[in-house]
Amino acid sequence: MSLPTVGLLHPGAMGSSVGAAVRAGGAEVIWASEGRSAATCERAAGDGLTEVATLAGLVEVSDIVISVCPPHSAQDVASSVAALGFGGTYADLNAIAPASSREVAGIIETGGGRYVDGGIVGPPARSPGTTRLYLSGPGAESVAALFDGSLLGVVSLDGGLGAASALKMAYAAWTKGSAALLMAVRALAAAEGIEQDLVREWDLSQPGLSDRSADVATRTPEKAWRFSGEMREIAATFAAAGLPDGFHRAAEAVYEGLSPLRDREHSFEEALLALCETEGDN
Amino acid sequence: MSLPTVGLLHPGAMGSSVGAAVRAGGAEVIWASEGRSAATCERAAGDGLTEVATLAGLVEVSDIVISVCPPHSAQDVASSVAALGFGGTYADLNAIAPASSREVAGIIETGGGRYVDGGIVGPPARSPGTTRLYLSGPGAESVAALFDGSLLGVVSLDGGLGAASALKMAYAAWTKGSAALLMAVRALAAAEGIEQDLVREWDLSQPGLSDRSADVATRTPEKAWRFSGEMREIAATFAAAGLPDGFHRAAEAVYEGLSPLRDREHSFEEALLALCETEGDN
Numbered sequence: 001m002s003l004p005t006v007g008l009l010h011p012g013a014m015g016s017s018v019g020a021a022v023r024a025g026g027a028e029v030i031w032a033s034e035g036r037s038a039a040t041c042e043r044a045a046g047d048g049l050t051e052v053a054t055l056a057g058l059v060e061v062s063d064i065v066i067s068v069c070p071p072h073s074a075q076d077v078a079s080s081v082a083a084l085g086f087g088g089t090y091a092d093l094n095a096i097a098p099a100s101s102r103e104v105a106g107i108i109e110t111g112g113g114r115y116v117d118g119g120i121v122g123p124p125a126r127s128p129g130t131t132r133l134y135l136s137g138p139g140a141e142s143v144a145a146l147f148d149g150s151l152l153g154v155v156s157l158d159g160g161l162g163a164a165s166a167l168k169m170a171y172a173a174w175t176k177g178s179a180a181l182l183m184a185v186r187a188l189a190a191a192e193g194i195e196q197d198l199v200r201e202w203d204l205s206q207p208g209l210s211d212r213s214a215d216v217a218t219r220t221p222e223k224a225w226r227f228s229g230e231m232r233e234i235a236a237t238f239a240a241a242g243l244p245d246g247f248h249r250a251a252e253a254v255y256e257g258l259s260p261l262r263d264r265e266h267s268f269e270e271a272l273l274a275l276c277e278t279e280g281d282n
Numbered sequence: 283m284s285l286p287t288v289g290l291l292h293p294g295a296m297g298s299s300v301g302a303a304v305r306a307g308g309a310e311v312i313w314a315s316e317g318r319s320a321a322t323c324e325r326a327a328g329d330g331l332t333e334v335a336t337l338a339g340l341v342e343v344s345d346i347v348i349s350v351c352p353p354h355s356a357q358d359v360a361s362s363v364a365a366l367g368f369g370g371t372y373a374d375l376n377a378i379a380p381a382s383s384r385e386v387a388g389i390i391e392t393g394g395g396r397y398v399d400g401g402i403v404g405p406p407a408r409s410p411g412t413t414r415l416y417l418s419g420p421g422a423e424s425v426a427a428l429f430d431g432s433l434l435g436v437v438s439l440d441g442g443l444g445a446a447s448a449l450k451m452a453y454a455a456w457t458k459g460s461a462a463l464l465m466a467v468r469a470l471a472a473a474e475g476i477e478q479d480l481v482r483e484w485d486l487s488q489p490g491l492s493d494r495s496a497d498v499a500t501r502t503p504e505k506a507w508r509f510s511g512e513m514r515e516i517a518a519t520f521a522a523a524g525l526p527d528g529f530h531r532a533a534e535a536v537y538e539g540l541s542p543l544r545d546r547e548h549s550f551e552e553a554l555l556a557l558c559e560t561e562g563d564n
Contacts, residue, residue, distance in 0.1 A: 246532030
């Protein structure tokens with residue numbers, strides 16, 4: 001059998017590593033360069049992805065389209081593909097709520113395509129065992145097969161459409177939710193003038209926590225702009241299950257408070273100060 | 283100099299260990315048995331505390347009164363002592379917001395007493411190094427001196443009245459807040475039918491987390507009724523500092539959801555089910 005042609009939207013840091021994993025599995029991967037940055041162009045070339053000019057050109061020749069984008073763009077990306085009459089398989093691998101994933105499924109199926117629900121756990125897949133792609137729903141096998149022998153592990157879930165998105169939401173609910181809580185606690189301690197006392201107590205009774213909090217504070221601001229949309233999706237997932245959504249509404253406020261530090265040199269103290277300027281209105 | 287007489291309100295599991303620590307320092311400790319349970323009576327006797335019948339009798343002979351009670355009772359306990367014209371030193375060691383502590387200070391000082399702000403970190407002080415008493419504000423030294431050579435470590439903070447309460451709030455904001463988040467995440471995974479998949483992913487990339495979540499789910503329900511009041515105090519502390527209060531409003535809902543399991547045999551699954559029945563209205 002001939003290998004499918006895969007269209008990748010878009011080759012960001014994570015997306016390009018997904019494209020590289022498909023290439024390792026043998027299929028050709030194309031991407032649409034219209035409106036993308038020079039950095040994206042370089043990254044895609046480095047991962048052996050084939051450039052086409054426009055989204056229309058990508059949709060025309062792709063058997064499978066894979067969406068890897070910020071959570072708040074997932075519906076728009078799907079709509080633009082469906083509007084071009086895409087009739088193949090569309091895999092959304094984004095960090096969105098199960099209800100959002102079902103919404104994207106509706107957009108794709110109305111346009112004549114077949115939908116596969118996905119979610120990625122871990123950093124960009126650049127070494128073995130660090131990153132897993134969860135897939136669910138009919139058609140998952142055809143997407144899973146693309147990654148045979150690649151650095152991206154694939155786990156197909158039984159739960160039906162939305163299960164992979166639910167897994168991603170639950171996983172990130174802890175990792176990114178607890179990171180936001182930890183930042184907020186450090187900011188509170190700083191605001192109350194007892195930060196060093198808290199760190200001394202942590203070093204006695206919560207080993208590793210002060211290091212983790214410092215690490216989160218220095219590494220998070222660059223990514224915070226993406227995380228706030230993900231926190232909204234997680235909060236919606238909790239509310240839909242009849243669980244409290246306040247943890248992740250607060251985490252959204254924390255990441256929004258940190259977003260202004262993006263692409264700026266910033267210190268741990270600046271990160272905490274940015275939080276103290278966050279409105280406590282949730 | 284003669285040692286002061288210390289009145290303890292009340293000898294619960296934590297309070298009685300504080301009384302035992304004062305006894306180890308040499309001072310006499312009295313408690314008021316009116317309306318208290320047989321279990322409390324037995325615990326107090328076991329720790330060498332002297333029983334008097336009424337609160338009035340306790341206030342009359344105490345140089346220092348120590349309050350160790352559920353957060354939601356702190357103001358009532360202080361008011362009942364102030365109403366009896368207590369003119370000595372009153373130490374509130376409860377898990378309350380700095381603003382609540384200043385409120386209790388006003389109650390005590392209006393009644394003619396002197397106030398010391400405190401907070402306890404750790405389990406009941408039954409072995410060395412597990413538990414620390416934080417103190418702040420004028421008069422802290424006189425309370426600190428009670429515990430010389432006891433199992434309860436004492437740390438006096440420079441930050442002035444409210445610093446010890448702030449330290450306790452920030453510490454519990456992480457420990458009890460992250461525990462509530464972890465329970466809610468497990469409940470979400472159960473509701474979405476991907477709990478075992480999440481645990482498998484945690485075992486790969488978040489070592490120890492599934493064990494921690496199971497431990498929290500089995501041990502928390504007995505204590506949840508106390509924790510919800512503490513979460514309200516923590517949420518108020520965040521809001522007063524201009525930080526998001528949603529983490530701990532959600533944690534309050536989690537602990538309220540678990541409270542019905544108090545004093546009942548319950549399984550991990552029952553604990554999760556109790557959460558899924560929580561209203562997500564915060």
